[in-house]
Amino acid sequence: MSRSWIWLIVVAIALLAVPLVVRNEFYLNLASQILIYALLAVSLNLLLGYGGMVSLGHASFIGLASYAAALLLNAGFGHLSSAVLALVFSTACGAVFGMLALRASGIGFLMITLALGQIVWGVAYRANTITNGDNGLRYAERPHPFGIDINHAPNFYWFTLIVFAIALFFIWRLTRSPFGAALQGVRDQPRRMRMLGHNVWLIQWLAFVLASFWGSVAGLLFVYYNLFISPHAISLQQSAEVLLMAILGGASTLTGPIVGAVVITLVKNVVSTYVDRWNTLLGAIFVIVIMFMPFGIVPGVRQLWLRWRAPKKQAAA
Amino acid sequence: MQFWIIQTLNSIAFGGLLFLLSSGFSLAFGLMRIPNLAHGGFFMLGAYLGATVTYYGGNFWIAMLAAGLGVGLVGIVFERLILRRLAGNVQGQVLVTLGVSFIIADLCLLIWTGDPWTLPAPSELRPPIRLAGFAFPTFRLVVFVIALITAVALYFLMDRTRLGAMIRAGVDDMEMARGVGIPVSLLFTVVFCLGAVLAGIGGTLGAPSLNAYPGLDADMLPLALIVVILGGAGSLLGAFVGSFVVGFLYNFGIALFPDLAYFILFLPMVLVLVLMPQGLFGRIPS
Numbered sequence: 076m077s078r079s080w081i082w083l084i085v086v087a088i089a090l091l092a093v094p095l096v097v098r099n100e101f102y103l104n105l106a107s108q109i110l111i112y113a114l115l116a117v118s119l120n121l122l123l124g125y126g127g128m129v130s131l132g133h134a135s136f137i138g139l140a141s142y143a144a145a146l147l148l149n150a151g152f153g154h155l156s157s158a159v160l161a162l163v164f165s166t167a168c169g170a171v172f173g174m175l176a177l178r179a180s181g182i183g184f185l186m187i188t189l190a191l192g193q194i195v196w197g198v199a200y201r202a203n204t205i206t207n208g209d210n211g212l213r214y215a216e217r218p219h220p221f222g223i224d225i226n227h228a229p230n231f232y233w234f235t236l237i238v239f240a241i242a243l244f245f246i247w248r249l250t251r252s253p254f255g256a257a258l259q260g261v262r263d264q265p266r267r268m269r270m271l272g273h274n275v276w277l278i279q280w281l282a283f284v285l286a287s288f289w290g291s292v293a294g295l296l297f298v299y300y301n302l303f304i305s306p307h308a309i310s311l312q313q314s315a316e317v318l319l320m321a322i323l324g325g326a327s328t329l330t331g332p333i334v335g336a337v338v339i340t341l342v343k344n345v346v347s348t349y350v351d352r353w354n355t356l357l358g359a360i361f362v363i364v365i366m367f368m369p370f371g372i373v374p375g376v377r378q379l380w381l382r383w384r385a386p387k388k389q390a391a392a
Numbered sequence: 393m394q395f396w397i398i399q400t401l402n403s404i405a406f407g408g409l410l411f412l413l414s415s416g417f418s419l420a421f422g423l424m425r426i427p428n429l430a431h432g433g434f435f436m437l438g439a440y441l442g443a444t445v446t447y448y449g450g451n452f453w454i455a456m457l458a459a460g461l462g463v464g465l466v467g468i469v470f471e472r473l474i475l476r477r478l479a480g481n482v483q484g485q486v487l488v489t490l491g492v493s494f495i496i497a498d499l500c501l502l503i504w505t506g507d508p509w510t511l512p513a514p515s516e517l518r519p520p521i522r523l524a525g526f527a528f529p530t531f532r533l534v535v536f537v538i539a540l541i542t543a544v545a546l547y548f549l550m551d552r553t554r555l556g557a558m559i560r561a562g563v564d565d566m567e568m569a570r571g572v573g574i575p576v577s578l579l580f581t582v583v584f585c586l587g588a589v590l591a592g593i594g595g596t597l598g599a600p601s602l603n604a605y606p607g608l609d610a611d612m613l614p615l616a617l618i619v620v621i622l623g624g625a626g627s628l629l630g631a632f633v634g635s636f637v638v639g640f641l642y643n644f645g646i647a648l649f650p651d652l653a654y655f656i657l658f659l660p661m662v663l664v665l666v667l668m669p670q671g672l673f674g675r676i677p678s
Contacts, residue, residue, distance in 0.1 A: 129483055131490075175662060178669040182482060183625075186427050186617050190661065193614035197654035204651055311610055315490055322487070354498035361491025365484045366477060 090236055094229035103228040104300075109340045110235045111296045114242050116320040116332035118289035123318070124326035125250055126282045127262035129185045131314050132172070132192025136287050138199055138309030139165035140294030145212040145304050146205070154218035162291050169287020173280045192314050200306040211305025218299065225299075235296055242289050247329055249285065258282050316343075316357065323364050325371025334372050397526060399647055400640075405532035405601075407639025408539030412594030413612055414619040415546060415631045416587025422563045422626020423583050425482050426475065429489040432613030433496035434588050438463045438595020439604035440500055443509040452514035452596075460593040466496075467588025471581050479577075493609060501606050511599035535597050542590065543632050550628060559583060563626055615642070618661050624674025633672060 097103050119133045143164045147157035176187040199206045206212060217225050225234045249255050260268045261275050269275050298304050307313075316339060324335025342360075346353045368375060417431045428434075438459040445455035470492060478484045512518075513531035520527040550556035561569040562576045570576050595604070602608065619638050623630025637660060645653035664672060 129486070175665055178665045182421075182425060182427055182486060183621075183669075185486060186621060187665065189429075190614050190617045190621060190658075193610070193617075194654050194658045197614070201654055202651040311613075312494065315494070318487070352498060352502070354494045354501075358491040358494030358498065361494065362474065362488050365487050365491070366474070369481070369484060
């Protein structure tokens with residue numbers, strides 16, 4: 076067994092044991108929240124880190140999935156059917172958004188995703204008769220997957236953790252698959268990939284659809300967690316926070332967005348308890364990270380670690 | 393009939409405002425490839441500054457100039473201190489402007505609180521124009537006229553002056569422009585500042601109809617984006633046509649189908665993107 080497998084098992088056991096150690100419901104719910112945002116950031120990173128496409132509308136998938144699920148549930152659909160339909164609807168919207176955004180590349184892509192995200196927000200905010208506008212939608216209860224009650228904080232945490240693990244495994248496999256290699260090839264050398272006969276557009280579009288799908292899964296978890304959805308959850312700020320999570324942690328790695336989600340969610344919750352100036356701090360973090368730490372925490376720490384290890388290796392040899 | 397005429401005039405006035413907002417955005421994007429996501433914040437800052445100057449007894453037009461200068465100054469500082477250091481890193485520049493937009497929004501909230509600030513139109517323009525039985529706010533037409541003058545002035549600046557020629561050279565081929573001795577980096581600051589000034593003036597001119605309130609930036613930014621996507625980045629004509637298209641769709645959308653106004657805005661953008669991804673008048677492949 077290689078060292079990384081041992082690490083993985085240790086981390087998995089530690090994460091599973093969190094509810095046994097953390098008895099305070101507030102902190103446990105915070106942990107669930109971190110997992111939901113981590114899933115959103117990891118799904119965004121499929122585009123950002125592996126595809127080189129900066130999307131500023133990723134929070135809209137939280138909105139699309141959440142609103143769809145809440146509306147269907149309130150209309151009397153069952154939990155399973157509404158979850159499936161919400162995922163299908165949200166991912167289908169992602170497929171359309173991808174087609175539009177991929178008409179352009181680079182900054183144009185970013186602008187179109189931003190505009191699309193703002194339009195989703197605007198519809199949620201303005202379409203009072205459907206979405207209840209600024210007051211948001213509320214719905215009654217969390218589902219009972221396989222008959223398990225996830226209303227209690229520990230059970231919900233474990234439920235979120237399992238979904239998160241499945242998603243992470245899927246995305247990890249994907250990035251190691253031929254498709255993942257092609258995606259990274261398109262990111263680095265789009266022209267060469269085209270010359271080699273790859274369908275660059277199709278590869279990018281599929282990455283967009285997969286990112287929307289896992290973003291929608293995070294959206295479902297989000298609405299199950301809050302039992303409430305309002306336009307606030309899908310504002311530009313939310314999309315930007317998710318993007319910052321991925322960049323802060325390190326978009327070139329699988330674990331970076333998770334680290335970013337932990338840091339940002341913790342800072343946000345700590346700061347908002349003490350002062351109101353979270354947005355200024357968020358903006359400042361943005362500026363500082365991009366100017367001084369463009370590759371993020373995880374690659375930075377890894378580099379420090381390697382530098383620290385290097386002299387020892389030489390001494391051993 | 394009256395409804396249609398009033399809405400048409402409203403749309404024209406709003407289109408003029410959008411041109412003031414998006415022309416600077418489009419210029420900066422055309423030259424520097426930076427979609428300045430703090431541009432909505434510049435507009436909001438202009439509205440607040442204008443409202444503050446008039447609140448302390450200043451004349452409306454002085455307030456407008458003060459807002460333009462103030463926001464222009466913010467633009468220069470921002471470009472020189474931050475954007476400059478990220479030259480070549482387009483993605484970084486975009487994200488930094490986003491971070492700055494959050495800071496601007498939050499500081500505005502801190503200084504001007506969460507309550508909206510109203511800014512009355514200048515007193516000499518308050519009596520409405522009466523024509524053939526219709527009464528229409530004079531001020532809104534003046535906004536349109538100012539936008540029109542700005543458009544003509546920008547056209548002359550860009551197409552008829554040496555400065556404009558240098559800017560266009562920078563837009564078309566930055567490396568070559570540098571090579572023949574055009575101070576592209578100075579031009580960046582000038583154009584960025586000009587965009588900020590226009591946004592600040594637009595903010596003050598928009599305040600009598602829109603008010604200055606937290607979230608104004610996030611409401612205006614997508615409109616500017618849609619204008620530029622529609623008209624084509626870096627094209628003044630595109631920004632002009634796009635502004636009025638969006639102005640009409642927005643006004644009539646809100647008046648006729650309030651729930652779907654945002655969808656209606658979004659449709660022409662989609663159509664243009666599908667048919668001509670560079671925008672109606674775009675020259676730069678993005």
